[in-house]
Amino acid sequence: MRLRSLQIILWVAATAAVLAFAAVRWWPATDDTQAAASVFTPAFALADSEGRIRTTDEFRGKFLLVFFGFTSCPDVCPTTLSEVAQVMDDLGSDAGSVQPVFISIDPERDRRLGLADYTKAFHPAILGLAGSEAETQAAAASFKIFYEREADTASQDGYTMAHSPGLYLIGPDGAWLRQFTYGTPAAEILSDLQSRL
Amino acid sequence: MNHFLLAAALTLSAPAAMACETVAIGDLTVEHAWSKATIGAGRPGVFYVEITNTGSTDDALVGIATPAAGMPMLHETVVQDGIASMPHAMSIPVPAGQSVQLSPGGYHGMLMGLTTALKEGDSFPVTLTFEKAGEVTVNVDVLSLRAEGPDCADAGQ
Numbered sequence: 001m002r003l004r005s006l007q008i009i010l011w012v013a014a015t016a017a018v019l020a021f022a023a024v025r026w027w028p029a030t031d032d033t034q035a036a037a038s039v040f041t042p043a044f045a046l047a048d049s050e051g052r053i054r055t056t057d058e059f060r061g062k063f064l065l066v067f068f069g070f071t072s073c074p075d076v077c078p079t080t081l082s083e084v085a086q087v088m089d090d091l092g093s094d095a096g097s098v099q100p101v102f103i104s105i106d107p108e109r110d111r112r113l114g115l116a117d118y119t120k121a122f123h124p125a126i127l128g129l130a131g132s133e134a135e136t137q138a139a140a141a142s143f144k145i146f147y148e149r150e151a152d153t154a155s156q157d158g159y160t161m162a163h164s165p166g167l168y169l170i171g172p173d174g175a176w177l178r179q180f181t182y183g184t185p186a187a188e189i190l191s192d193l194q195s196r197l
Numbered sequence: 198m199n200h201f202l203l204a205a206a207l208t209l210s211a212p213a214a215m216a217c218e219t220v221a222i223g224d225l226t227v228e229h230a231w232s233k234a235t236i237g238a239g240r241p242g243v244f245y246v247e248i249t250n251t252g253s254t255d256d257a258l259v260g261i262a263t264p265a266a267g268m269p270m271l272h273e274t275v276v277q278d279g280i281a282s283m284p285h286a287m288s289i290p291v292p293a294g295q296s297v298q299l300s301p302g303g304y305h306g307m308l309m310g311l312t313t314a315l316k317e318g319d320s321f322p323v324t325l326t327f328e329k330a331g332e333v334t335v336n337v338d339v340l341s342l343r344a345e346g347p348d349c350a351d352a353g354q
C-alpha cells in the first residue's frame with residue numbers, strides 16, 4: 001500500500017514535469033512566430049503571362065493569397081491551387097476582395113510551357129507571375145520563403161525544384177498576416193478569410 | 198487471368214467507374230487507380246493507387262510502366278523543415294497485413310514524357326511491378342485537375 005502511494009506520487013510528479021517542459025518548449029515559440037509575423041511587408045515585381053510587370057502595390061486594398069510553385073509539379077502544387085480555386089468559388093460576392101497569385105519559382109520553363117493556361121485551368125481569378133531569376137529570388141526573400149533548383153538526371157529537363165509549399169496571406173495594407181501550411185483544407189482558409197472581410 | 202479481368206472491366210464498366218475496380222495478384226489487391234488531367238503534354242502527369250497486402254509476407258512496389266509516358270517513375274513527396282521536394286523512391290514497401298496509398302502529398306507515380314495530354318474522362322493502363330508478387334496491370338481513370346480522388350459509391354471496395 002505504501003509502495004503504491006509512492007508510485008502514484010512519482011507518476012504525478014513525472015506528469016507535471018512533462019507538462020512544464022512542454023509549456024516552456026512550446027509557448028515561447030508560438031509567441032515568437034506571431035510577433036515576427038506581424039512586422040513585415042512582403043513585395044514582388046514580376047511579369048505576368050503577357051509580360052506586364054505586376055507589383056504588390058497595385059493590390060493594396062485587397063487581400064493577397066500567394067503561392068510559390070512550378071507548373072511541372074503534379075503532386076503538391078495542384079492540391080494547393082485546387083484549394084485556392086475552391087476558396088474563390090466559395091467566397092461568392094466577396095471574391096473581388098481577394099487576389100490569388102501564383103509565383104513561379106521555375107520562371108523560364110513555366111513561361112515556355114504557358115503560365116496562364118495552367119493557372120486558368122484551376123481558376124480564372126488566379127494571376128500567374130514569372131519574373132527573371134533575380135526578381136524571383138527577391139520576391140521569395142521578401143516572403144521569407146525558400147526554393148532551390150536540384151539537379152536530377154532522372155527528371156524531365158534534368159532538374160526538379162524544392163520549395164516552401166505554404167500559402168501566404170497578405171492584408172489590404174500590404175502587411176504579412178499568416179501562412180496556411182500545406183494541406184490546410186479549403187474550408188479552413190475560407191473561414192479565416194471570411195472572419196477578416 | 199489478369200488480362201481477362203482487365204478485358205472484362207473494359208467491356209462491362211462505364212469508364213468513370215474504372216478507378217473503383219479492384220485487381221488482385223497473389224495476396225495483393227490493387228484499387229482506386231487514378232490520375233489528374235494535365236495541361237498539355239509538356240508537364241508530367243501523376244499516378245495514384247491503393248495497394249493492400251492481405252498475406253503474411255512483406256512485398257514492395259519497385260516500378261511502374263505505361264504506354265502513356267516515356268519516363269514513369271516512383272516518387273515520394275517529402276515535406277521537411279517546411280520545404281517540399283519529391284525524391285525518387287527506389288521501392289515503396291507494402292508490408293504484410295497493411296495498405297499503402299499512393300496519394301497527393303505522399304508517394305506518387307510521376308509520369309514524365311507524356312505521350313499525349315491526359316484529359317478528364319480518359320483512361321490508360323499502368324503495369325505495377327512488385328518485388329515478390331510480380332506484375333499486374335490496372336486501368337487508370339483521369340479525373341479533373343481539381344480532383345482529390347475517385348468517388349466510389351462503396352469507399353471500401
Ligand SMILES: [Cu+2]
Binds near residue numbers: 075272273283305306
Ligand atoms: Cu513527383
